[in-house]
Amino acid sequence: MVAHIDTWIFDLDNTLYPAASSLFPQIDARMGSYIQRLLGIDAAQAYRIQKDFYHSHGMTLPGLMAEHGVDPHDFLGYVHDVxxxxxxxxxxxxxxxxxxxxxxxxxxxxxxPYAERVLSRLGLTDCFEATCDIHALGYVPKPQVAAYAHLCETHDIDPTRALFVEDMARNLVPAKAIGMTTVWIDNGSEQGPGVALDHIDYRVHDVGSFLATTLALLESA
Structure with missing residues (x-):
């Protein structure tokens, strides 16, 4: 049950909008072209590097920063120009x-800045009190444990009274470990190599159906 929840946390990409949209593939493609230009390599090589960093660091950017000294503002400005x-x-x-x-x-x-553009397009800007982004996290992304600690400390969140909605199952592992209720949007997003699902409290196909069911339960109690 979710009656104890007083903080509702949402991932952005492929969570607050359908994964079937063509938004995130644009970002994925621009990451590839950025790496091609940076390293002077072909698309296949760039794709391998992009995904290697994504799986080893949680996202591509920290790997590029560590291995190639990439400026995060330059990278994010380029890949989010969609x-x-x-x-x-x-x-x-x-x-x-x-x-x-x-x-x-x-x-x-x-x-x-990208999150604000997406939220504005969705009409969700006024729904949220804050956005905890990669700059605020010091470029230590989900699913690194430090990212969740920063979120909770900065925004005074009791994780045992928080619920986190996310399309990447691996990003819910640290959330569950600190006591959050976890909701996996199982919508076909790329998941990476084997992640067990025993840390998932609710498995749904889209955020709207989950919220409709949740509100019906809360408002009938």
Whole structure:
């Protein structure tokens, strides 16, 4: 049950909008082209490096920073220069998030300027009190344990009274370890090599259906 929850935390990409949209593939492609340009390599080599860093560091950026001295603002500015209009406004989702009792935050490995553009397009800007982004995390991304500690300390969150919604199952492992209720949006997002699912409290296909069910339970209690 979720009656004890007073803080609702949401991932951004492929969570607050459908994974079937063509937004995140744009970012993925621009990461590849950035690495090609940076290292003077072909697309296949760039793809391997991109995914190696993604799986070993939680996201591609920290690997590029550690191995190639990449400036994070340059990288993020380039890869997030995408067309967010491919995402449709979500007024029903906004209405449901606003009905949730308690605080609402976004916790993302993206940066705040990009998150603000996506939230504005979705019509969700006013739904959240804060966005904890990769700059705020000091470029230590989910699923690194330090990212969750920073989130909770900075925003005064009791993890045992928090719920985290995320499309990457591996990013819910540290959340569950500190007592959060975990919701996996199982929507076909790339998951990487084997992650056990015993840390998942709720497995759903989209955030809207989960919120509709949750609100029905809370408001009938």
């Amino acid at each position: 067309d967010v209009d491919v995402v449709l406004p979500a007024p029903l989702l906004a209405e449901m998030i606003n009905r949730l009792p308690g605080r609402k935050l976004v916790f993302t490995n993206a940066d705040a």
